[in-house]
Amino acid sequence: MRVAFERPAGLTDCPTHYCPGCTHGIAHRLIAEVITELGVADRTIGVAPVGCSVLAYDYFDYDVIQASHGRAPAVATGVKRALPDRTVFAYQGDGDLASIGTAEIIHAAARGENITVIFINNAIYGMTGGQMAPTTLLGQLTTTSPAGREAPREGYPVRVAELLEQVRGVAYLARYPLTKPAEVGRARNAIRRAFQTQLEGKGFSLVELLSTCPTGWGMTPREALRWVEEVMVPYYPPGEFRNGPEDPGGGPSRKRVG
């Protein structure tokens, strides 16, 4: 019998705790497929900080380090500097990366750390119960912006890809929504290019994935996907922001040591 669809080699046989309609599962799968394709599973180390994906160490069949809130790029820096020939990725949510960990992501990018960051932007704090995130959109209701986010009161949502586009040291940068199969395919290609960038020693790579949080948003899975397309995509335009380092010779972590 022909197998048409199966769990990729890099994921464990463990039911995830993710809610129905959440796109973390798709993101995990894409990473696992890419790492299998690139043949680096045996020398990959993942870093999963605080957030819904903190239990990723149960789901990925790689060595995984659980990290404190916002610090995954610093932890990944420590791993990569100690083991420059391994493939190191951090998997961060928006509260983690764009709020409490803003300093870590910008400076890891500025140093051109030769790591890959998968950034899940779902415009909310999912794990803690739906509070306002740095990426929460104007007008969006959350448990800590119950009247809807308003710029004079809560400020503006942070566009991470546009922010990092300004940072030298970034070698690959892209944003895609995990909605239609065609978009998921583009996200998959971006993830592959990001890891390829690291394998070629070119510097910092990041892929922002516009993701759903039906539970946090109070929507059905279908409504959530539509909300990504109709509300998130206009504010967070998809595309490839950078493919190749601005300074091909730069980046300290590309030098092999030891």
Next chain:
Amino acid sequence: MEELVLMKGNEAVGEAAIRAGCRFFFGYPITPQNEIPEYMSHRLPEVSGVFVQAESEVAAINMVYGAAAAGARVMTSSSSPGISLKQEGISYLAGSELPALIVNIMRGGPGLGTIQPAQSDYFQAVKGGGHGDYRLLVYAPSTVQEMVDLTGLALDRADHYRNPVLILGDGLLGQMMEPVNLPPLSHPEDLPVKPWATDGRRGGPKRVINSLYLEAEACEEHNRRLQAKYREMETGEQRWDETWADDAEVLVVAYGTVARICRTALEELRGRGLAVGLFRPITLWPFPGPALAGLLQRGRIRAVLVVEMSAGQMVEDVRSVVCGRVPVAFYGRTGGVVPSPEEIGQRVTAVCEGGTVNAGCL
């Protein structure tokens, strides 16, 4: 081959760590410990090591966490306010059972305080510092040579217990120059293998570095394992030094720089015929309480004087050991003021003469 060189305390710590096989340093500038990152920034590349100036104290301790998880022998250093910032990361290191060396070259606090030396981070160092039930092995060197010796020991003990270890120095010790014997250079590849390290599964089963246990019972079981390890440290790691303690009637207890000043003061008093001695804890955690209690049980000691560059922190541990058997007096200077041998001598004399319980503070 050992070699005798003249070195600043801060630089000696860095060189000692390198000679003990440490090749990774992540840190952030803060006075009075800047010579450590400065030294490491030029010295580590000479031995194929890595120095990274992190964007913050928080990032530095998390880089340490990552390198330690990857199996590297790794260190960071800072001074009091910076060590406060690192506390969450230190708690994670302890919770995930990762070995690392942290050096605190203390300055006066609270807040921004001063850049002058102090010992007011004792509580933070030995009572927890960060969140959760955990312990650090805490070493308190009193000479530059001891900084060298304890740095190598600290890195070995950290690996042995898979636990972060703290060297608690102060600005005086970090800045002073003394001749030191340096041990020979050891190489990371000669250090014991760390089969638990997340360095890529390489054909074997995956490994996880983690301090999260969502089930209460599982988290309690994790805590039980940690506590069993801390009990083992309490049994096996207590270190202290005694000077003239055998015939002492008044025993001074002090650590680090202050213990040196006390020794100078006591030498003068011994010359005048006073039966005074010094007990110097080298490990602050585990506190060498049994050794101190043993001295008290001999029955000669009739009073204890604790001297610190703080408003009275270690004195609490001394009092819990003495347990009311003899009076415990305290003398402390704060805010970066270093007590002179003369003023300590006066306090010791007062205790000798009158059994003065309160030798005064500040």
